[in-house]
């Protein structure tokens with residue numbers, strides 16, 4: 001197996017264009033598991049760890065641009081202010097070792113329906129920046145990035161360069177059900193982001209469908225019926241939970257049954273909206 005070691009982004013794009021079968025490796029917390037267990041044996045690994053810019057984040061054009069190689073530990077330590085939903089999700093990933101190595105870019109590259117970054121990226125309205133040497137940059141909204149189980153819109157000659165996330169303008173929450181509190185793949189998960197200026201609520205469902213997805217009908221319900229000045233109407237909250245559950249399309253597997261996941265999504269949807277709404281009303285009263 002060849003080991004390609006570009007030191008600049010241009011070299012990385014050239015390597016991917018010349019060897020589309022090469023597998024990018026950033027933190028390696030997914031790739032190395034697959035190689036160790038012989039799930040795949042690629043002709044070449046494309047090591048991105050020497051491309052320093054991938055580990056940087058910046059505020060650009062009103063958006064937080066998070067380089068594909070920014071590890072979860074940095075999201076937690078440096079980005080919890082502008083990106084509270086993503087930081088909450090990052091705190092639930094693996095162990096300290098995994099959070100030091102593992103990256104949001106790697107989570108996107110793996111495109112697992114259970115990846116913890118995806119629901120908060122969907123709820124916040126993130127856009128994935130990908131690039132190829134031949135066709136240049138493509139900006140792909142997170143909602144269009146996930147195509148199937150571990151399948152994304154990324155073409156074989158493309159690399160993920162960054163993800164652009166609007167900084168929070170209201171409360172955000174992430175909730176995850178697992179069989180224990182740490183080192184656990186989500187049985188299912190849910191993220192919610194209030195966008196008070198747009199009078200809109202964003203959602204993201206994890207591990208309860210072939211891809212991470214938004215609960216669009218539930219979002220439309222709140223956009224039409226939520227009174228942003230008043231306490232939450234219990235009937236509206238219940239209906240929101242039901243519509244979020246209806247947006248899920250889970251399967252029975254070793255981690256949980258489809259029926260349990262549907263139920264858990266409705267509970268997490270109601271809980272996260274209640275938490276966020278309490279914060280919202282407190283902020284208004286302050």
Ligand SMILES: Cc1cc2nc3c(=O)[nH]c(=O)nc-3n(C[C@H](O)[C@H](O)[C@H](O)COP(=O)(O)OP(=O)(O)OC[C@H]3O[C@@H](n4cnc5c(N)ncnc54)[C@H](O)[C@@H]3O)c2cc1C
Nearest residue numbers: 026027028029030031093094103106107109110115116160
């Ligand atoms: C013990 C353990 C616990 C874990 N716990 C969790 C958890 O709680 N939640 C969770 O979501 N995940 C978990 N994971 C999975 C993993 O840590 C995450 O998916 C992580 O985000 C992967 O990031 P990475 O940088 O290590 O990716 P890598 O392993 O380097 O890459 C992952 C995939 O993305 C591709 N890739 C990487 N960078 C790029 C790029 N720039 N452009 C294009 N493709 C790219 C790779 O080719 C590969 O297909 C766990 C893994 C382990 C081993």
